[in-house]
Structures are given as C-alpha cells and as structure tokens.
Amino acid sequence: MVKLKQASDLTGCNIYGKAEYTNPGESVKDRAALFIVQDAINRKLISKGGTIVEGTAGNTGIGLALVCKEYDLKLKIVIPKTQSKEKKEKLKELGAELIEVEAVPYSDPNNYIKQSKKIAEDLNKNNKNGAYWANQFDNTINTDAHIKTTAREIWIQTAGKIDAFTCAVGTGGTLSGVSLGLKEKNKNIKIALSDPMGSSLYSYIKYKKLENTGNSITEGIGTGRITKNFEKALVDTAFQTNDTEALNIVYDLIKTQKIILGGSSGINIAGAIKLGKEMGPGKTIVTILCDHGKRYASKIFNKDFLKSKNLPIPSWL
Ligand code: PMP
Numbered sequence: 001m002v003k004l005k006q007a008s009d010l011t012g013c014n015i016y017g018k019a020e021y022t023n024p025g026e027s028v029k030d031r032a033a034l035f036i037v038q039d040a041i042n043r044k045l046i047s048k049g050g051t052i053v054e055g056t057a058g059n060t061g062i063g064l065a066l067v068c069k070e071y072d073l074k075l076k077i078v079i080p081k082t083q084s085k086e087k088k089e090k091l092k093e094l095g096a097e098l099i100e101v102e103a104v105p106y107s108d109p110n111n112y113i114k115q116s117k118k119i120a121e122d123l124n125k126n127n128k129n130g131a132y133w134a135n136q137f138d139n140t141i142n143t144d145a146h147i148k149t150t151a152r153e154i155w156i157q158t159a160g161k162i163d164a165f166t167c168a169v170g171t172g173g174t175l176s177g178v179s180l181g182l183k184e185k186n187k188n189i190k191i192a193l194s195d196p197m198g199s200s201l202y203s204y205i206k207y208k209k210l211e212n213t214g215n216s217i218t219e220g221i222g223t224g225r226i227t228k229n230f231e232k233a234l235v236d237t238a239f240q241t242n243d244t245e246a247l248n249i250v251y252d253l254i255k256t257q258k259i260i261l262g263g264s265s266g267i268n269i270a271g272a273i274k275l276g277k278e279m280g281p282g283k284t285i286v287t288i289l290c291d292h293g294k295r296y297a298s299k300i301f302n303k304d305f306l307k308s309k310n311l312p313i314p315s316w317l
Contacts, residue, residue: 001157002289006256007249007273012281015272017289018154021261025063027291028150029056029220032136032173033063035145037071040132048072050129055079055116057170057220058087059291060136065094076123078116083219086295106225113137137171138228146177154178154286155185163283166192166239166271167290168221168264169201172230174288179234190279193238194271194287196222196246196264201230205238216243217299217309218263220290237278241270244312247300249273250293251314260293263300 007015020028040046051074052064061077068075075096079088080103091098099119101112108114120133136142154162165182169175179191195202197214199222204210216222223230246266253259253269265288272287279285299305306313 007269011276013276013283013285015285017287019289021292025066027059029059030063031145031149032142033067035141036134037067039141046130046132051131053116053120054134055113058083061091065096078112080112084296140228142173143176143229143232146174147181151178151181161284164190164275164285166194166275167288168194168267170220172227176229176233183234190236192275193235194268195240196267197242198222200224202238202240205235221264239271239274241267245270261289262291262293262296264290
C-alpha cells in the first residue's frame with residue numbers, strides 16, 4: 001500500500017492506495033482471473049488444452065492470459081472496440097485471440113458479455129478439454145478472490161486500524177469482496193462506492209433507483225445493472241466523481257509521487273477524499289490503485305484525445 005500524500009493532506013486523514021498496478025498483469029483483475037481459472041480446473045470443467053472465454057474491458061483478459069499460460073489453456077477474449085489500443089495490443093502479445101465488437105448496452109443481445117457466453121457454449125459442444133466462460137460479472141468466485149486476498153491483505157497491512165474503504169465498481173468483485181472481508185473483522189468499517197458519471201450505482205445506493213446522468217471516459221468501471229457480485233456488497237454510502245476531477249488527481253499524483261495510474265484510480269482517490277472530508281480528520285481510509293496509466297497512453301496522456309473530450313490537459317503534456 002502507498003500513502004497518498006495529497007489526499008491525506010487535504011483531509012487530515014491517512015489515505016492509502018492498494019498498489020494493484022504492481023500485480024503481474026498490472027491490474028486489480030489478476031486476482032479474479034486466478035481464482036476463476038483455478039476454480040474451473042478444480043471442478044474439472046476445463047483441463048490442459050481447453051479454452052477460457054471471457055467478455056472483458058481488457059484488464060481481466062490480461063490477467064486471464066497470464067493464468068492461461070501457466071495452466072496451458074487457450075484464451076478467447078470478446079472486447080468492446082472502444083477500449084484502449086494499449087490493452088488490446090497487450091492481450092494479443094500474451095497470446096489471446098481477440099474478438100472486437102461494437103460497444104452496445106447489456107440489454108442488447110450483441111453486448112460483448114452476452115457474445116462471450118454464446119461463444120463459450122458453442123465451443124464447449126465439441127471441445128474435449130472443455131471451454132469455460134469465466135463470467136467475471138456474475139461468477140461470485142470473483143468476490144471470493146477479494147475476500148481471501150485483497151481484504152485480508154488490507155486488514156494485515158493496516159494492522160486492523162482501518163476506518164473506511166472505497167472503490168469503484170466494474171463487476172463489483174473488489175467492492176463486494178473487500179466489504180465482506182473487512183466487515184467480518186469489524187462491522188464498523190465504513191464502505192463507500194466511488195462511482196463515475198454515467199453509472200447507475202450511485203443513484204441505486206442513495207435512492208434505490210438505477211438512474212444515470214452524464215458519461216465517463218474511464219474504462220473498466222461504471223454499470224447500469226446489479227451484478228451477482230455487486231449484489232453481495234455491504235455498502236454504507238456513495239460518492240460520484242466526474243472525469244475532470246479524477247484526471248486532475250491522476251496528473252497531480254505523477255508530479256507529487258511519481259505514480260502513474262489509469263482513470264479509475266482517479267475516481268477511487270476522489271471518492272476517498274470525499275469520504276475523508278465527511279468522516280473528519282484522523283481516520284484511516286484505503287482505496288484501490290486499479291491499474292497502470294501506461295495502459296491509456298493514447299487517451300489520458302494524449303492532448304488531441306483530451307481536447308476532443310473537453311478534459312483538462314496537464315501543462316507538462
Ligand atoms: N478499474 C479498472 C481499470 C478495471 O479494469 C476494473 C475491472 N473491470 C475495475 C477498476 C473494477 O474492478 P471490479 O471488476 O472488481 O469491480
């Protein structure tokens with residue numbers, strides 16, 4: 001974990017980020033990828049030479065690619081075209097077969113998640129080593145991975161002196177697993193959702209309604225539905241953050257601490273600052289530094305892209 005100096009100074013709290021960009025696949029999704037594949041192998045749903053299929057915004061695919069290499073499995077990834085070219089290139093480099101599809105909502109039968117399920121079902125009909133749909137959104141092994149690893153590590157690394165945790169939701173595995181794992185240790189630990197614009201979960205936590213306004217260029221987070229993983233999360237409160245706020249945090253962190261992160265980490269840190277301001281000074285708050293910024297070089301570190309989206313451009317870019 002890394003102490004986030006500016007966020008801590010602004011709130012008088014000790015705000016820490018769990019440095020998930022240091023995982024082998026450089027994102028928080030390595031954890032779900034490892035647990036999902038190991039579970040499928042243990043349940044004999046797949047064996048050496050079989051194929052894992054998944055719909056992913058990229059990071060889960062990268063995690064799965066590393067795990068599949070280890071277990072001699074093939075990997076087919078269905079990815080929305082809108083995702084960064086850096087993530088797509090990394091997936092190909094790691095040997096995954098990439099199927100790029102239009103980015104359409106979950107309600108559309110051509111949504112990337114639904115297409116990945118269909119591909120796995122078709123492939124399973126005549127693959128003797130099995131084809132397995134990882135199903136990160138609704139496979140709750142994802143949550144288990146974070147109960148058994150992320151929550152446990154946060155508890156140990158803060159020596160149990162933690163008052164609150166916050167992060168954004170893609171599948172919901174991180175927020176659910178960490179909330180369940182930490183509240184089992186101490187039910188008074190406050191759990192907050194950090195939501196980007198365009199996601200419906202903020203309104204769901206605040207007003208029990210799935211509604212959204214605005215949009216976000218952040219990748220891997222924000223959703224319009226309650227997944228089986230998010231369903232399990234124990235959430236006390238929620239904050240919403242726009243891209244300008246999040247990106248300014250990402251850019252400041254490069255200057256002040258030489259840490260280069262993707263946009264979802266900016267949303268998380270913004271949420272931790274809002275939570276710290278609400279809770280008052282002296283509290284220990286943990287959030288997730290989800291992935292490395294180099295994965296978005298062509299977007300959040302590209303002047304033309306930022307200009308086209310009316311987003312802040314740091315003076316040093
Ligand atoms: N940030 C990034 C960059 C991600 O790729 C993801 C996963 N989609 C998340 C945050 C959210 O993690 P989770 O799926 O556990 O909710």
